[in-house]
Amino acid sequence: MDAEKRKQLEAAGWVVGNTSDFLGLTPAEAELVELKTRLALLVKEQRKVHNLSQDALAQKIGSSQSRVAKIESGDPSVSLDLIVRALFNTGATRQQLAQVILDSE
Amino acid sequence: MDAEKRKQLEAAGWVVGNTSDFLGLTPAEAELVELKTRLALLVKEQRKVHNLSQDALAQKIGSSQSRVAKIESGDPSVSLDLIVRALFNTGATRQQLAQVILDSE
DNA sequence: TGCAAATATGTCAAATCTGACATAAAATTA
DNA sequence: TAATTTTATGTCAGATTTGACATATTTGCA
Numbered sequence: 384m385d386a387e388k389r390k391q392l393e394a395a396g397w398v399v400g401n402t403s404d405f406l407g408l409t410p411a412e413a414e415l416v417e418l419k420t421r422l423a424l425l426v427k428e429q430r431k432v433h434n435l436s437q438d439a440l441a442q443k444i445g446s447s448q449s450r451v452a453k454i455e456s457g458d459p460s461v462s463l464d465l466i467v468r469a470l471f472n473t474g475a476t477r478q479q480l481a482q483v484i485l486d487s488e
Numbered sequence: 489m490d491a492e493k494r495k496q497l498e499a500a501g502w503v504v505g506n507t508s509d510f511l512g513l514t515p516a517e518a519e520l521v522e523l524k525t526r527l528a529l530l531v532k533e534q535r536k537v538h539n540l541s542q543d544a545l546a547q548k549i550g551s552s553q554s555r556v557a558k559i560e561s562g563d564p565s566v567s568l569d570l571i572v573r574a575l576f577n578t579g580a581t582r583q584q585l586a587q588v589i590l591d592s593e
Numbered sequence: 594t595g596c597a598a599a600t601a602t603g604t605c606a607a608a609t610c611t612g613a614c615a616t617a618a619a620a621t622t623a
Numbered sequence: 624t625a626a627t628t629t630t631a632t633g634t635c636a637g638a639t640t641t642g643a644c645a646t647a648t649t650t651g652c653a
Contacts, residue, residue: 411576418572418582436629447612452631462610462640463569467523471516477523481586541599552642557601567610567640 417487420457422466425483427455429473443472522592525562527571530588532560534578548577 408416430440430451437451444451446465454461454469470480513521535545535556542556549556551570559566559574575585 409577411573414576414582415569415573437631438629441612445612447614448630449614449632450612452629456631458632460610462567463572464520464567465610467568468516468520471519477519477589477592481589484582484586484589487582542601543599546642550642552644553600554602554644555642557599561601563602565640570640 414487415463418484419461419463419466421483421487422463422470422480423455423457423461425475425479426466426469426473429470429475429479430455433474435473440469440473444468519592520568523589524566524568524571526588526592527568527575527585528560528562528566530580530584531571531574531578534575534580534584535560538579540578545574545578549573 430437435443436448437455438448441448441451444465450461450465451469454466467480535542540548541553542560543553546553546556549570555566555570556574559571572585
């Protein structure tokens with residue numbers, strides 16, 4: 384595993400451990416983590432494109448600023464449901480969602 | 489659904505009159521429900537394509553037969569995380585996932 | 594038909610995710 | 624610069640989701 388990527392994941396709170404531990408993840412598990420991370424970044428991008436503060440987005444999804452911050456930082460306590468719910472509320476399209484999925488390595 | 493709201497949705501390009509609208513969901517919420525429903529169906533398709541029983545798939549994702557049944561039936565207690573985790577464990581590709589998202593009405 | 598495998602449905606305690614809150618830090622503005 | 628807004632981080636009780644289990648129903652096949 385790329386050291387830089389592990390650093391990013393750990394900084395985001397994912398329990399990564401050493402390289403062999405990461406390789407111990409099944410491909411399916413790794414794909415899910417990768418997917419959530421990329422969608423989280425898209426939320427941040429879209430929110431900024433539409434000039435929304437984290438607090439404004441939080442209102443739209445009935446949540447709080449601190450949780451939106453966690454969504455965007457890829458916090459492991461955040462569900463895929465919440466990420467996608469946030470995405471759709473930033474005005475992101477299904478096409479953008481699909482593109483991110485296709486791009487996920 | 490009240491006429492004014494219908495007018496607004498139609499002006500925004502939404503096809504009104506389906507189940508989601510009846511339930512009073514926002515467009516974003518409706519998209520999420522639609523997405524989960526379609527992905528749930530893909531899980532069932534993929535599982536059968538690969539000749540897996542619900543119990544066999546359950547083992548792969550560390551769950552149980554009854555929960556796999558709930559995933560595939562679109563049970564509201566099932567998270568998007570679990571649906572996607574199941575999907576990847578049936579051998580579904582990111583391409584298939586993206587296609588379903590693009591096809592969602 | 595009868596039987597076995599597969600699937601569906603309801604329940605529940607435990608695990609996970611949640612919004613809310615406090616507060617710190619960073620960014621933006623005056 | 625200081626003041627204001629925005630974002631980040633930690634915590635936690637309540638809500639949601641979970642696997643497991645029991646059991647009913649359906650399906651497929653001899």
